[in-house]
Amino acid sequence: MSSQEISNDEKLVQSIQKKYHEMLEEGVDPYEWAYAWRSEINRGGFRAVDFLMREIVDTGKCVGCAACVTICPTDVFDYKDEHPIDTRNDACVFCELCADVCPVLRPLDKDLQTLLGFKQPVKDEGFGPYNYAVIARAKDKEFLEAGQDGGVTSALLVHALENGSINGAVLGDVLPENPQVGVQKLATTAQEIRSCSGSRYTYSPNTMALTEAMRQDIKPLAVVGVPCQIDGVRQQQFSSIRLEVAKWYQQNVVLTIGLFCSESFTHEHISYIAKELDVEPQDIVNVNVKGKVIVELRDGREIIMKLKEFHPFARPACLYCLDYSAEHADIGVGGIGLSKWTFVAIRTEAGHKFWQAAVDADLFEIMPEETEPKAKELLIRLCNIKRNKPLPALMPTYQERVELGNTNPKSFYKDYKKPTDGGEQGK
DSSP states (O other), rough: OOOOHHHHHHHHHHHHHHHHHHHHTTTTOOOHHHHHHHHHHHHHHHOHHHHHHIITTTTTTOOOOOOHHOOTTTOOOOTTTTEETTTTGGOOOOOOHHHHHHHSOOOOOTTTHHHHTTSSSSSSSSSSOOOOOEEEEEESSSHHHHHHSSSSHHHHHHHHHHTTHHHHHEEHHHHHHEEEEEEEEOOOOOOHHHHSSSOOOOOOOOGGHHHHHHHHOSSSEEEOOOHHHHHHHHHHEEEEEHHHHHHHHHHHEEEEEEEEOOOOBTTTHHHHHHHTTTEEEEEEEEHHHHHHHEEETTSOEEEOOGGGGGGGGOOOGGGOOSSSTTTSSSSSEEOTTTSOOOEEEBBHHHHHHHHHHHHHHTTTEEEGGGGGGHHHHHHHHHHHHHHSSGGGGGGGOHHHHEEEEEEEETTTTTTTOOOSSSOOOOO
C-alpha cells in the first residue's frame, strides 16, 4: 500500500470519527448514531478495524471482552494486555464484524430482549429482566468447597455436560504459578470444569477460548463470563452481518452464565497483597470480596483486609461497562454478600431449561429470593451504581481521565446524576 493510499485511508477514518462525535454532541438517539458510522464505512470501503482501533482501543475505552478478536474471520487480531492488537491488518476482508460486535462502540439492539427469549412474564426490579430468582448452593461438598460462593455454576455445567446438553464450556482458569492471574479455558470434561471453580479478581479473558471451541467445532457450548464478555457474545450471536463465524455463535452457544461484577483489579493488587502479608504471590490461594477483602493463604490462614486499600487497583477500563448483573445472560449469578450461597437470576427460556434440569436432578439446596432481602437490596444498589453513568461513547478517554487525575472507575462518576429525560451528557 502506498503512502498516498494510507493517507487517504487515514483521512476517511478521521472524517467518520468527526461525524460520529458530532452526532453524539447533538444528542442523537444512540441507536441512530450506532448505525450511522456503519453506513459511512459501507460507503467508504475501508477497514472497520481502523475505526475500532482509533475510537475504542487507542482511547483506552476497550473493556477487553475480546469479541472483536474471536469474531474476526481472517485472524487480524492478537490479544495482549487485555486489548486487541491489529497485528495482521492487511488480512482484513472489510466485513465490519469487529466493529459491529463491540459492546462499547454501540449499545445492544433494542429488539435484543425478543431475540434472547426472556422467559415470560418478565420482571425487572432493578437488576435486569428476569423471570425468577433463588438463593442456592450445591449439595455436593466438592463443588461447595471449591466454589467462590455456592458452587452453583460448576455444578450446573458438570450436570449439563454429563447429560449431553453441552459438549464444552468456555470458562476462566488460572496460571499454575499464580492462582490469582486469570486465563481462558475451554473445558470439555467434568474434571476440567471442576478445576476452574472459584473466582479471580483480575481480568480473565474467558471468551478468548471461543476461537478454540469454533476451531475444534465443540458444540453445543456454554459460556461463563462477566457482563462485558456476555454482551460481546450477544453482539456476536445477533450481528446483522451474517457471516459463517457469527452464525456459528448463534447456533452453538446454547447457555450463557453471567457473573455479577463491579470491576476487576489490576494485577498489581496481587503484588500488594503479597508485600503486605510478606508472602509469595503463588501462596495467595483465594481472594474474595464481601464488603472487605478476604485473603486465603496456602498455609491455611485467612486474612481480612480493608476494601478501600484496593481502590487504587481498580481496573480503569471497567469504567466503560454499565452492567453489574449480566443483564443479557441466560442466568446471572453472584455472591452479593452471602457466605457459601449464590444469588441466581433466571432470565431466559434457555436459562430456565438448564436450571430446571439441574433442580430436577436434586443438585442444589434452594431458598426463595425473599429469604435474603439484604442481598437483593445490595444487588439493586450495585446495579444502580454501574448504570448511573453516560454511555461509553460520551465518557472521556483514558488519557483525559489521567489529565483529570482520576482513573478509578468506582469514584469517577460518584456524584454524577443521570438525566431523566432520556438525554445523555458526558462528564
